[in-house]
């Protein structure tokens with residue numbers, strides 16, 4: 001299936017930050033049935049990330065503050081090459097930076113390793129502002145997206161944060177700047193405290209929520225984005241089974257990304273894409289694209 | 300799971316740089332070789348193999364472990380686990396060989412306890428830099444024990460590999476190895492030449508970020524096996540042709556050669 005300029009093997013994509021720091025890990029997820037794989041977000045300089053604990057399973061999902069650990073584009077071109085040689089799943093390079101120049105530098109430097117697509121992680125800390133994220137400012141998202149789209153010859157997807165008042169204004173900004181798809185959502189800001197010691201559990205004190213707890217948030221964001229956008233929406237957040245994937249697609253997603261659910265099952269992609277096929281057959285649809293946004297017509 | 304708030308009930312000074320911490324939290328279901336993520340409040344969270352059902356044995360190397368050494372009985376740490384795949388358990392009547400270097404004796408000691416309890420004959424080769432650093436010699440006393448020290452202060456002067464070269468492994472059913480990776484790799488090469496590496500299990504270390512098999516920070520080339528989830532114990536056959544013995548990755552994911 002062709003979605004937003006790339007040929008997916010099926011609608012289940014490995015989300016960024018999950019099994020994404022080495023080419024071998026990405027290839028393993030590709031072999032396990034992912035329709036495409038997204039790398040860990042890569043930046044302009046090597047980063048160690050935050051101190052541990054950096055990811056903890058809670059009652060309702062997971063909370064993480066990895067702190068974008070990555071070896072920078074210098075170390076990562078080789079990993080993309082390895083991933084591409086060991087799986088035929090398309091490879092989407094997730095990148096981040098503090099401003100348009102940094103994003104563009106990273107994209108250009110990764111181009112030689114021939115990623116099939118870029119995903120801009122505009123949810124990282126804002127180097128030019130004060131603690132907010134780049135992705136909360138539509139003008140900045142527009143500037144960054146324009147700059148990367150101009151610099152590369154492959155599709156550019158933009159991944160949004162749900163931690164904004166109006167996600168559609170950010171989605172529109174990215175679309176008008178030339179994004180081929182909008183990916184939603186990144187993690188939902190959150191915190192967990194150990195009641196016995198009083199310490200916040202994450203090394204970074206607070207972080208982002210993922211897993212089942214965020215699915216309704218993601219479904220609503222995808223639904224709203226589908227309303228206002230012409231480009232495809234890729235749904236991500238809390239998908240653990242094919243029913244979740246279908247729900248996300250009915251809300252407006254052309255394909256889905258799966259992250260935290262890899263914790264329980266590394267074969268999740270194959271299972272979910274089989275489940276999607278069975279559903280499509282049962283209800284008489286010929287392809288996954290046919291159900292994207294269907295719930296909008298149910299009035 | 301959230302970290303279990305665990306009180307230190309006893310501290311044993313094993314050597315100048317190694318201490319065993321006992322907790323009021325008991326991991327009864329833990330398999331030898333499994334680890335816990337140990338949260339030192341306000342500092343860091345690091346992986347430590349369970350050296351017993353309610354204990355970890357820690358070598359002081361950096362921030363988190365130094366902070367642990369400042370804690371006393373009654374203080375707390377957060378424990379998550381047991382995680383990962385542990386060792387296979389020897390059957391009655393089998394011949395077992397343990398090879399441990401330094402604090403690498405910690406993951407293997409619970410196996411030695413089982414072997415002793417069941418009356419299985421085992422041979423242990425324990426190595427360390429000097430005699431003060433040989434850990435758990437009484438726990439390993441379930442058969443022949445060979446000691447090697449780098450400085451010759453006890454047993455044979457040299458490395459565990461020198462002893463292994465002279466050890467007949469043809470009748471051994473299971474070999475268990477833990478220690479610095481360079482040591483483990485030399486052991487692997489010796490055993491591979493004898494084609495018994497497939498009877499051997501190695502307990503590996505990599506930098507752990509999430510510790511629960513999600514982020515991929517600890518995954519090894521070329522198969523992408525996660526040390527925190529698919530390991531930390533691997534059969535020698537699984538390690539053939541891998542990065543084992545050649546390089547690991549630091550916290551940013553950059554390769555570091557051994």
Ligand SMILES: Cc1cc2nc3c(=O)[nH]c(=O)nc-3n(C[C@H](O)[C@H](O)[C@H](O)COP(=O)(O)OP(=O)(O)OC[C@H]3O[C@@H](n4cnc5c(N)ncnc54)[C@H](O)[C@@H]3O)c2cc1C
Pocket residue numbers: 052334343344345346347348349355356357358359360361362363364365402405406503504505506507508531
């Ligand atoms: C599965 C496993 C079991 C282990 N079991 C034991 C044990 O039983 N006893 C013992 O003394 N040590 C054990 N270690 C090693 C122990 O985790 C490190 O010594 C400890 O993390 C050092 O932390 P630090 O802050 O004191 O050192 P730092 O100053 O942070 O770093 C010193 C070195 O420790 C290692 N390290 C630091 N953080 C981590 C991390 N999050 N994950 C993995 N390695 C890290 C790195 O190699 C680093 O170079 C184990 C490691 C692993 C992966």
Ligand SMILES: Cc1cc2nc3c(=O)[nH]c(=O)nc-3n(C[C@H](O)[C@H](O)[C@H](O)COP(=O)(O)O)c2cc1C
Pocket residue numbers: 015016017018040041055062064066068094121159185186187209210211212214236237238239257258259260261509513514
């Ligand atoms: C451990 C971890 C690391 C992540 N790292 C990144 C990242 O580097 N870049 C990014 O865009 N999203 C990152 N995410 C967010 C996920 O890609 C995804 O958007 C989010 O987790 C919601 O999906 P899920 O519920 O399926 O996990 C990370 C999530 C987790 C759990």
Ligand code: FES
Pocket residue numbers: 506507508509510511512513514515516517518525526527528
């Ligand atoms: S440390 Fe995250 S997968 Fe092993």
